[in-house]
Structure formats: structure tokens, C-alpha cells
Amino acid sequence: MLHVGLQHFLVVGALLFSLGLLTVATRRNAIGVLMGVELILNGANVNFVAFNHYVTGGVSGQVFALFVIVLAAAEAAVGLAIVLAIFQTFRSIDVRLADTMRE
Amino acid sequence: MEHASHALGPVLVEHASYLWLVPLFPLLGALVNVLFGWRFERSGKKSLVHVVAVGAMALSFLTAAYAFVQMLHLPAERRFLQNTLWNLFSAGRVTVDLAFALDPLSMMMVLIITFIGTLIHLFSVGYMWEDEAKAYWRFFAWLNLFVFSMLLLVMGDNFVLMFFGWEGVGLCSYGLIAFYYTDREKAAAGMKAFVVNRFGDFGFLAGLFLLFWGLGGAWAASCHTGGPSYQATPGMHSLAGASDAAASLALAPRVSLREHAAPAKHGAPAGHAAPAEHAAPAEHAAPAEHAAPAEHAVPAEHGAAAEHGTAPGHATASAKGEHGVGAQVMVGPTLNFRELRDQVVIEETGIAEHLKDQRVWGVALLALVGIFLFVGAMGKSAQLPLYVWLPDAMAGPTPVSALIHAATMVTAGVYMVARLNFIFALSPSAMGWVALIGTLTAVFAASIGFFQYDIKKVLAYSTVSQLGFMFIGVGVGVYWAGAYHLLTHAFFKACLFLGSGSVILGCHHEQDMRKMGGLKKYMPITRWTYLIACWAIAGFPWAAGFYSKDEILWKAFTSEHLALFGTATPWLGPAIYIAGLLAATGTSFYMFRSYFMTFTGEYRGGQGHGHEHGEDPHASVAAPHHADPHGHHDAHPAPDPAPAHGAHGHDAHGQAHGGHGGHGHTPHESPWTITLVLVVLAAGAVLCSLLGLPAAWTGHEPLLEQWLSPALTAEVPFVHKPHALEFVFQALGVGAGAIGFVFAWVLYKDNKSKVPAALKEKFLGVWTVVYNKYYVDELYDLVVIRPSLAWSRALSWFDGHIIDWLVNFAGSVARGFAGIDGWIDKHFVDGAVNAVATLTIEGGRTLRRVQTGRIQTYLYGALAGGLAVILLNFLIP
Numbered sequence: 001m002l003h004v005g006l007q008h009f010l011v012v013g014a015l016l017f018s019l020g021l022l023t024v025a026t027r028r029n030a031i032g033v034l035m036g037v038e039l040i041l042n043g044a045n046v047n048f049v050a051f052n053h054y055v056t057g058g059v060s061g062q063v064f065a066l067f068v069i070v071l072a073a074a075e076a077a078v079g080l081a082i083v084l085a086i087f088q089t090f091r092s093i094d095v096r097l098a099d100t101m102r103e
Numbered sequence: 104m105e106h107a108s109h110a111l112g113p114v115l116v117e118h119a120s121y122l123w124l125v126p127l128f129p130l131l132g133a134l135v136n137v138l139f140g141w142r143f144e145r146s147g148k149k150s151l152v153h154v155v156a157v158g159a160m161a162l163s164f165l166t167a168a169y170a171f172v173q174m175l176h177l178p179a180e181r182r183f184l185q186n187t188l189w190n191l192f193s194a195g196r197v198t199v200d201l202a203f204a205l206d207p208l209s210m211m212m213v214l215i216i217t218f219i220g221t222l223i224h225l226f227s228v229g230y231m232w233e234d235e236a237k238a239y240w241r242f243f244a245w246l247n248l249f250v251f252s253m254l255l256l257v258m259g260d261n262f263v264l265m266f267f268g269w270e271g272v273g274l275c276s277y278g279l280i281a282f283y284y285t286d287r288e289k290a291a292a293g294m295k296a297f298v299v300n301r302f303g304d305f306g307f308l309a310g311l312f313l314l315f316w317g318l319g320g321a322w323a324a325s326c327h328t329g330g331p332s333y334q335a336t337p338g339m340h341s342l343a344g345a346s347d348a349a350a351s352l353a354l355a356p357r358v359s360l361r362e363h364a365a366p367a368k369h370g371a372p373a374g375h376a377a378p379a380e381h382a383a384p385a386e387h388a389a390p391a392e393h394a395a396p397a398e399h400a401v402p403a404e405h406g407a408a409a410e411h412g413t414a415p416g417h418a419t420a421s422a423k424g425e426h427g428v429g430a431q432v433m434v435g436p437t438l439n440f441r442e443l444r445d446q447v448v449i450e451e452t453g454i455a456e457h458l459k460d461q462r463v464w465g466v467a468l469l470a471l472v473g474i475f476l477f478v479g480a481m482g483k484s485a486q487l488p489l490y491v492w493l494p495d496a497m498a499g500p501t502p503v504s505a506l507i508h509a510a511t512m513v514t515a516g517v518y519m520v521a522r523l524n525f526i527f528a529l530s531p532s533a534m535g536w537v538a539l540i541g542t543l544t545a546v547f548a549a550s551i552g553f554f555q556y557d558i559k560k561v562l563a564y565s566t567v568s569q570l571g572f573m574f575i576g577v578g579v580g581v582y583w584a585g586a587y588h589l590l591t592h593a594f595f596k597a598c599l600f601l602g603s604g605s606v607i608l609g610c611h612h613e614q615d616m617r618k619m620g621g622l623k624k625y626m627p628i629t630r631w632t633y634l635i636a637c638w639a640i641a642g643f644p645w646a647a648g649f650y651s652k653d654e655i656l657w658k659a660f661t662s663e664h665l666a667l668f669g670t671a672t673p674w675l676g677p678a679i680y681i682a683g684l685l686a687a688t689g690t691s692f693y694m695f696r697s698y699f700m701t702f703t704g705e706y707r708g709g710q711g712h713g714h715e716h717g718e719d720p721h722a723s724v725a726a727p728h729h730a731d732p733h734g735h736h737d738a739h740p741a742p743d744p745a746p747a748h749g750a751h752g753h754d755a756h757g758q759a760h761g762g763h764g765g766h767g768h769t770p771h772e773s774p775w776t777i778t779l780v781l782v783v784l785a786a787g788a789v790l791c792s793l794l795g796l797p798a799a800w801t802g803h804e805p806l807l808e809q810w811l812s813p814a815l816t817a818e819v820p821f822v823h824k825p826h827a828l829e830f831v832f833q834a835l836g837v838g839a840g841a842i843g844f845v846f847a848w849v850l851y852k853d854n855k856s857k858v859p860a861a862l863k864e865k866f867l868g869v870w871t872v873v874y875n876k877y878y879v880d881e882l883y884d885l886v887v888i889r890p891s892l893a894w895s896r897a898l899s900w901f902d903g904h905i906i907d908w909l910v911n912f913a914g915s916v917a918r919g920f921a922g923i924d925g926w927i928d929k930h931f932v933d934g935a936v937n938a939v940a941t942l943t944i945e946g947g948r949t950l951r952r953v954q955t956g957r958i959q960t961y962l963y964g965a966l967a968g969g970l971a972v973i974l975l976n977f978l979i980p
Contacts, residue, residue, distance in 0.1 A: 021966070024959075024962060025959055025962055025963065025966065026959075033958075095957065095958055095959060096957055096959070098956075098957075098958075099955060099956030099957045100956060101956045102954050102955050102956025102957070
């Protein structure tokens with residue numbers, strides 16, 4: 001019987017983080033980029049909770065995770081509003097097209 | 104011979120806070136005319152110019168007269184008005200104040216300057232109104248400025264102010280001689296006067312420097328003997344007056360004071376000759392005595408104490424003069440006449456002894472000082488050999504000649520010698536030198552006057568000659584007579600000059616006496632005043648010149664104080680007398696010659712030289728009086744009583760009243776401003792005689808001698824001769840004048856005699872030499888001007904060739920270096936700077952590509968950074 005320990009959680013968190021990062025780095029669709037950000041945040045949440053459970057005890061990790069979730073919701077709202085504004089400006093939500101702030 | 108038997112006290116000062124007004128008025132007048140005069144003239148208010156100028160002079164005279172009245176009310180020994188305005192500068196222990204002072208001598212000068220100055224300003228109104236120069240305001244501005252400078256010279260309380268005035272009058276003299284500056288010759292005359300005066304000023308300055316160099320040692324010595332205990336004791340700086348001293352005696356009688364008081368009454372005996380020791384005990388005694396009456400003494404002396412508070416470093420010595428027991432005098436560096444006079448005159452200070460002993464290269468310092476100071480007087484007062492500028496100075500307008508070159512400025516030298524009598528009297532050699540030069544000048548200039556034809560030139564040489572007489576006076580030590588001759592000369596010579604001005608005006612700017620004659624018919628007032636002035640200058644009794652000249656010559660004869668180059672010369676006095684008598688004869692001759700040539704006989708003008716008057720400005724003055732249709736009646740200030748003026752040479756006028764054409768150049772009497780002045784001056788020339796009636800006549804000292812005695816304290820010994828002899832000498836003087844008069848009468852009366860022409864033919868050689876003024880100008884040309892021109896040409900060549908070559912060479916070298924430097928700058932320095940700029944630009948151009956604006960590019964960057972950090976974390980242990 002495989003015992004589920006801290007390492008497993010950390011691997012899951014790291015996977016989530018890496019996939020999120022990959023998504024953010026490669027997606028052209030702004031919505032996809034936002035979703036990648038969600039993955040990164042949730043990877044971090046997994047780490048918070050796991051460390052709290054296995055290492056420190058108490059509830060501070062969980063509270064941190066909850067804050068991050070709230071933050072992610074707010075971030076998603078602001079991010080989607082920005083995406084909307086980008087769409088209205090560029091008639092597209094391709095992040096590569098929104099490059100007028102270069103140089 | 105007893106010498107300096109009087110013990111003299113310090114000068115007692117009376118403060119008069121209004122003295123500064125005297126020079127202020129002419130200065131203001133000059134300023135107003137400089138700033139606004141041309142506007143007055145342009146806007147048709149030309150008369151404002153002379154209202155300002157004459158008004159300023161009149162106010163100045165009234166102020167001076169007020170001072171005179173105040174001085175009259177003071178006791179003789181307190182006649183010294185002083186007015187300090189502010190401190191000009193301090194250098195070490197020397198302080199120089201802007202301060203004015205009047206003692207009887209400068210009071211006399213100030214009255215002459217302001218009174219005769221006012222009259223001459225008034226005269227100028229008539230004389231200059233229609234002048235060709237069209238610079239009425241410039242004339243009056245200069246004239247007022249001159250009076251200001253002259254007053255500064257006379258009233259200045261110290262050498263600095265005197266020198267300022269000394270230079271100021273020279274400047275104004277230059278400006279007025281060269282008044283008609285468009286005429287090259289007249290402009291050159293102005294320059295000549297200025298340059299010759301510079302020679303004199305050099306001597307004056309050298310004399311002053313030598314004097315102070317000599318005094319410096321004395322002052323240092325006095326400090327040494329004085330010691331520190333002399334300094335800054337309150338009350339020591341006060342010059343206690345007689346009343347104060349009496350008060351202090353009454354309140355705090357001290358034996359020591361009485362001891363010093365006693366000898367003063369009987370004249371200081373020789374026992375008190377050792378000054379340094381003597382000063383010390385008196386000084387130590389003084390503060391103690393002054394302690395008691397200090398409360399009483401201070402208010403009265405407050406002014407004096409405050410004034411001297413600015414001179415901290417003075418040691419003081421107690422004087423035992425008759426003016427005040429316990430009177431004190433400061434010993435220390437000073438440029439103030441009064442303080443210097445106190446220090447030199449009061450024997451206890453030891454200054455005079457110190458000065459007498461000093462020698463420069465084996466020559467007595469005081470003789471050198473006197474000679475150099477007199478060189479200054481030579482320049483200003485036109486003595487041999489620096490007299491040459493004065494005859495040429497006649498190029499200026501006639502009022503200028505009268506005011507500056509007869510009455511005031513040229514007497515500055517005489518005034519200076521009289522002012523510094525206490526210095527000159529210490530050195531018989533200096534006095535002999537002054538008297539000798541004066542004598543030579545008197546004779547020499549008189550002889551040139553014999554054959555001049557220009558009426559103003561005659562008067563110019565006469566002035567030089569009379570100045571010689573004044574220097575005989577101050578040279579032999581009869582200072583008051585020198586000053587008296589200055590006074591009488593101011594009146595009669597101003598009268599003569601203005602009379603000649605009137606004649607020149609009347610004869611339509613003709614100055615040649617050969618073209619005059621018979622003017623007594625046309626110009627009665629001018630004629631009589633001229634005759635009275637001739638009477639005065641020739642030295643006949645009841646006109647002033649007699650008294651001053653005879654006093655001078657008499658004292659010269661009885662003088663035995665004179666020396667030359669350190670050796671006593673008892674023969675010099677009588678020699679001066681004989682030469683002076685000759686000069687007086689000559690004076691009488693040439694003055695009456697000028698009178699007879701001008702006023703008697705037939706009028707010789709107006710024939711055959713009408714063309715000369717083509718530009719005569721006076722024709723236009725004359726025109727309005729003939730009711731002509733040209734109508735410039737308006738601008739004529741002075742009612743011109745002229746009977747008939749010619750318009751000869753002016754075609755337009757000539758036709759308008761052809762009836763006058765026949766006697767077109769008829770002379771005419773001058774306007775009232777001119778004749779009034781002439782009458783006043785002639786009256787002055789007579790009335791001045793009352794001031795100098797000799798003691799042999801009246802039994803007491805002449806009024807002027809009494810008046811001047813507080814200022815002229817130097818004691819010069821004279822041989823006592825009986826009064827009878829004096830009468831004989833006066834008779835000789837009158838005889839000399841009479842001989843001159845008779846010769847002039849015989850030779851020139853009515854200009855009929857053929858003798859002058861015959862004599863001229865016979866002695867043509869002599870005549871030519873004298874007529875050409877002994878070729879002195881040519882001599883100067885040869886000795887001074889040509890060498891200096893050659894020298895300047897040589898210097899110019901040196902400058903143009905050597906100096907310029909050096910400068911150009913240095914320039915070329917510098918240019919070569921600059922070229923190299925420029926190349927380096929262009930290629931290396933500029934290259935480096937440009938390279939930095941290029942690098943920056945290229946770097947920026949490259950780096951800005953990083954900024955893509957795409958969010959994911961930045962993310963790659965962040966990732967790469969993060970990975971690098973992690974990698975580094977592994978790589979670096």
C-alpha cells in the first residue's frame with residue numbers, strides 16, 4: 001500500500017505550477033494565459049496546504065490558501081476586464097498582437 | 104641778531120559750520136550749467152545761464168563776506184575759522200578730512216576771488232553774449248568750476264585739498280585758454296599752459312614729498328621721546344585756549360604750570376632749547392591738572408577734541424606760548440596746514456630743529472624743499488623759466504585772462520609760499536632763491552613788455568613781472584607785502600585786463616595797439632579806469648600799487664636774511680632793490696606806452712583791413728541798434744550805448760544804412776555791465792591803498808599787516824633803518840615811475856613822435872631780440888620740444904619695429920602651437936567624445952529591441968532569470 005506523503009503533494013503542486021507556467025508562456029489566447037495563472041496559483045495553494053498539514057500544523061497554511069483563492073478570483077475578474085478592453089481595442093485577444101507598448 | 108624771539112602758541116580754532124557753502128555755490132553753478140546750460144541756450148532762455156553763474160558767485164561772495172564779518176569780531180589771535188565736513192581717508196596715523204579753513208590770509212584770498220570773480224562774471228555777461236563760439240554755457244560752467252577749484256586751493260585745510268584745487272585750476276585754465284578750440288593755435292596755447300604747469304606741479308609734488316620725508320623722521324623721533332604714555336589721554340588732544348588755560352590756572356594752580364607760564368611772557372630764553380626733555384615733564388604734569396577742571400573745560404573744547412579724536416597716534420607736547428599756558432599741540436603725522444604749522448613753529452616739539460639738521464646728498468633738506476615747492480609756484484605763477492605759457496594764455500577770452508591769468512590763479516604760487524611761510528622762513532637759501540627768481544622775472548618780463556603790440560600780451564608780460572614783485576616780497580620775508588601786492592595787483596590788473604577787453608570789444612576784436620589810438624574820445628569810461636589802473640601799477644602815490652611795491656622793495660633793501668646755496672649773501676637784498684627799481688621803471692614805461700598808444704592820438708583802425716572783420720561777430724551785435732529791417736531786437740541783454748556801429752563787410756546791413764559806411768569801424772563804449780565793473784575795480788585799485796599806508800606815514804603798522812599777522816607768523820630779520828631813509832626810497836620809487844612815464848609820454852603821446860621808429864631802426868638787433876621775447880619760446884622749442892619730439896619719434900620707431908616685431912613673433916609662435924593644439928583637439932579629444940556618443944547611441948539602438956511589448960517575451964526573460972538564479976545556486980557552493 002502506497003503511503004501518500006508530503007512528497008506526493010509537492011510533486012502535484014510542482015506539476016500544476018509547471019503546467020501553469022507552460023500555459024502562460026505559450027498560449028496566445030489571453031483567456032488561456034489567465035487559466036495558466038490560475039494553475040500556478042493553485043500549485044502554490046497545494047504547497048501551502050501540504051506544508052501546513054505535514055510540517056507546521058495549525059491553520060495558517062489553509063488561511064493562506066483561502067486568501068490566494070480570493071485573490072485569484074479578484075485577479076480573474078480584473079484580468080478578464082483587461083482582456084475585454086484588449087479585445088475592444090485590437091479586435092482580438094491574441095496577446096502577441098497587443099504589443100503597442102514596445103520600445 | 105636775535106631770531107625767533109617770540110614763542111608762538113598753537114593756532115586757536117573757531118568753528119564755522121557754513122564755510123563749505125563758499126565753494127559749494129560755484130560748484131553748483133558749474134553743475135547746473137554743465138547739465139542744463141545748453142538746454143537753456145537752445146530753448147531761448149540764454150540769460151538763465153548767466154543768472155545761475157553770476158548768482159552763484161554773488162552768493163559765494165556774500166557767504167565769504169559773512170565769514171569776514173565773523174572773523175572781524177574775533178580777537179586777532181583767534182581768527183581761524185574751520186569747518187570739517189567728513190573724513191576723506193585715513194592711512195596709518197594720518198587722517199585727511201574734507202575740511203575748510205579760513206585764516207586772515209586765506210580770508211583775503213577768498214574775498215579777492217569771490218569779489219573780483221563776481222565782477223568778472225558780470226563783465227563776461229556783456230563780453231561773451233554774442234561770442235562767436237556759441238557756447239555761452241560752456242564758458243560760464245568752466246568759469247564757475249574754476250572759482251570752485253580756486254576756493255578749494257585757498258580754503259582747503261590740508262595739502263590734499265590744496266593740491267586738488269591746484270590741479271583743478273590748472274584744468275579749468277586749460278579749458279578756458281582753449282575755449283575757442285576750433286582754432287588750432289588757441290587749442291595749442293591751452294595745451295602749452297597745461298603741460299608747462301605739469302612741470303611745475305612735478306616740482307610742487309617733489310617738494311611736498313621731500314618735506315614729508317623729512318618730517319617723517321621728526322615724527323618718528325617725537326614718538327620715540329614721547330613714548331606710549333602720551334597717547335590717548337583724554338584732554339591731551341584738546342588745544343586749550345587762553346581762557347581755558349586761565350580757568351585751569353585759577354581752579355588748579357600748579358607750580359609746574361607757572362614755571363612754564365613765566366618764560367612765555369618774556370619770550371622763551373635759550374634755556375628751553377632742548378625740546379624733547381622739556382616736553383616730557385610738562386606732559387606728565389598736564390593730565391593731573393586737567394583732571395580737576397575737566398568738567399568745565401570739555402564743553403568749550405568739545406569741537407576741538409572731537410576733531411582730533413580721529414588722530415589717535417599723536418603724541419602731544421606742551422607749548423608755553425603767549426596764547427595760552429598749558430596749550431598743547433599734537434606732534435605726529437599730519438597733512439593739515441594748521442597742525443603742521445603748530446608743530447614746526449612751536450619749538451618744544453623739536454620738529455623745526457630736526458628739519459633744519461637734515462641733509463640730502465649734502466644739501467640742506469629745507470633748501471631743497473623750498474626750491475622744489477617754488478618750482479611748483481614757478482609753473483602756476485609764471486616765473487622764469489616756466490613763464491612761457493602765460494603770454495600764450497591770452498588766447499582765451501579776455502575775462503578769463505583777467506580772472507585766472509591776472510587776479511587769482513597765477514597768484515596761487517605766491518599764496519602757497521605765504522601759506523608755507525613757516526617752512527620757507529627756516530631756510531634762508533630757499534628764500535633767497537625765491538627772491539632771486541622773482542627779481543629776474545620782474546626785470547625780464549618787464550623788458551619784453553616794452554615792444555609788444557598786442558595789448559593783451561603787454562598785460563600778460565606785465566602780470567609776469569608783477570608776480571615777480573610778489574615773489575620778491577614773499578622771498579625776502581615780508582609776506583604781508585607780497586600778499587598786499589597780490590591784492591592790489593588783483594584789482595588794478597583785473598581793471599587793466601577788463602579795460603583791454605572793453606577796448607577789444609569796442610574795436611571789433613582788434614588787439615593790435617597799432618590799429619587803435621584816440622579811443623579816449625569814444626570810450627571815456629574805459630579810458631579813465633585804464634588810466635587809474637596804469638597809475639596804480641606804475642607806482643604813483645594814492646593808488647594802491649605804490650604802497651605794495653615800495654614796501655616790497657624797501658624790505659628787500661633792508662633784508663639781510665637771504666642766502667644762496669647755503670652761503671649768506673648780504674648783497675642780494677640791495678641788488679634786488681636796484682633790479683626791482685629798474686623793473687618798476689619799465690613797468691611804468693610799458694603801461695603808459697600802452698595807454699598812449701591806445702587812447703591818445705588819432706584812431707588808426709578801420710582803414711584798409713575791413714576784410715579782416717568779415718567774420719566779426721560784433722557786427723551782428725551792432726545791427727539791431729540801427730532799427731534795421733532784419734529784426735533781431737529780442738535777444739540783446741545789455742543795453743549798448745554805442746553810438747554808431749559799422750556793418751562794413753556785411754553787405755546786407757551795409758545797404759540798409761549806408762550812411763554809416765564811411766566810419767564803419769568806429770569804436771564804441773561798452774555796455775553797462777562792463778563799464779560798471781571797470782569803475783568798481785578802478786575804485787578798488789585806489790581804495791586798497793588805505794590798507795597799506797606805510798608805518799613811516801601813519802606811525803602804526805599798515806592795516807593789512809595787522810590783519811595778516813596771525814597767519815604770517817614767520818619771523819624774518821630786517822635791518823632797522825631810519826624812517827627818513829624810507830622816505831628817500833619812496834621818492835626813488837616815484838621817481839622811477841615818473842621816468843617811465845616821461846619816456847612813454849615823449850615817445851608815444853598822441854603817437855606823433857617819430858623817435859620810436861628811429862630808435863627801432865637804430866637798435867634793430869636789440870629790438871628784434873626783445874620783440875621776439877628773447878627767443879625763449881624758440882629756445883624751449885630747441886631744448887625741450889624738439890628733443891622730446893625726437894625722443895618720442897625714436898620711441899615710436901622702437902615701438903613700431905622692435906616691440907611690434909617681438910609681439911608679432913610671439914603671436915606667430917603662439918599661433919603655431921595653437922594649430923597643433925587644435926589638430927589634437929579635433930582628432931583626439933573630439934574623437935574620444937564622439938566615440939562615447941556613438942557607442943551610447945548604438946548601444947541604445949541595440950538594446951531597445953529587447954522591449955518588444957509582448958508580455959510573453961518578458962515572461963521568458965523572467966523565467967530565464969529565475970533558472971539562472973537556480974543554476975547559480977547549484978554551481979556556487
